[in-house]
Amino acid sequence: MQAAQWKTFIAQFAALSMRQRHAGMSLLRGTAPQDAAVALIEGVAQGALHCPACLSTHLHRHGHAHGLQRYRCVPCGRTFNALTGTPLARLRHKELWIAYADCLLDSSSVRKAASQLGVHRNTTFRWRHRFLSLAKTDRPHCLHGIAEADELYVLESQKGARRLTRPARQRGGHAQLRGISKEHVCILVARDRTGQTLDFVTGRGQLTKAQLHLSLPPMMDKDVLLVTDGHAAYPAFAREAGISHQAVDLRAGIRVRGAAHVQNVNAYHSRLRQWLYPFHGVATRYLPNYLGWRWILDARRIRSPESLLKATLGDFPHLTRT
Incomplete structure (x- = not known):
């Protein structure tokens, strides 16, 4: 040539x-x-x-x-x-x-x-x-040391459903009620200081103590320090689960108290929201898949298409499980 x-x-x-x-x-x-x-x-x-x-x-x-x-x-x-x-x-x-x-x-x-x-x-x-x-199932089995937990709310979406239980919204839409209501789905995110992250779709409406009991105890060491905001469900859950707990009062402008803060998990929330935005409202039934997809990208442990194809078949030899 x-x-x-x-x-x-x-x-x-x-x-x-x-x-x-x-x-x-x-x-x-x-x-x-x-x-x-x-x-x-x-x-x-x-x-x-x-x-x-x-x-x-x-x-x-x-x-x-x-x-x-x-x-x-x-x-x-x-x-x-x-x-x-x-x-x-x-x-x-x-x-x-x-x-x-x-x-x-x-x-x-x-x-x-x-x-x-x-x-x-x-x-x-x-x-x-x-x-x-x-x-998406290749996740850490347990959080250690200082673990931050906080909830993220997204609009409940019935995108793709054959029968809707409410009038359809376009391009994500807006809630009809002010504040957090049954129109929202709660995503609980817990993340320790090493970057290990767990997330749970707990259901519609405000986070409750019962939902925390279903999600967190199997995933946390007994000697973990759980750091959260001032949501009332966390201290009640921590007392019953026997887990050390410390809260930061974000409404009073107190964002850091010694080593206690929720900036790590809030930063993850920010990245997750920004990443979800182009999808114009993820169907709630598929939300766990998208959370797993985001974890794959954020953890940066699967970096090649060949590795992702292997993970799809259940082969995770290159990943370090905790």
């Missing part, structure tokens, strides 16, 4: 879609996009290959289907592949999965990802929640 032709050729790179870029990189590596995804899927499955029906490991190869190796269980006769029993079972276009995982890490909207990958927006919406259904 002549120098002038090369300059013209590379000048077109900026106009390539994400799908075209991944396809080009795969060609340069000598592998097709589907081959790369299938190799990753098969590699994850080999670590714990067993029959999903009877859990037997006595099996043999049983041909190929849809690009994947099939297996037959000797005791029960069931056939399966590496995706059986995973969130990605029965989905198509495996060659696009790594590229789509990159779209998730880039917080791309449903329509933007569909445009980049050349598929229908319903496909990328379905993939979004399949990819997040298991990956």
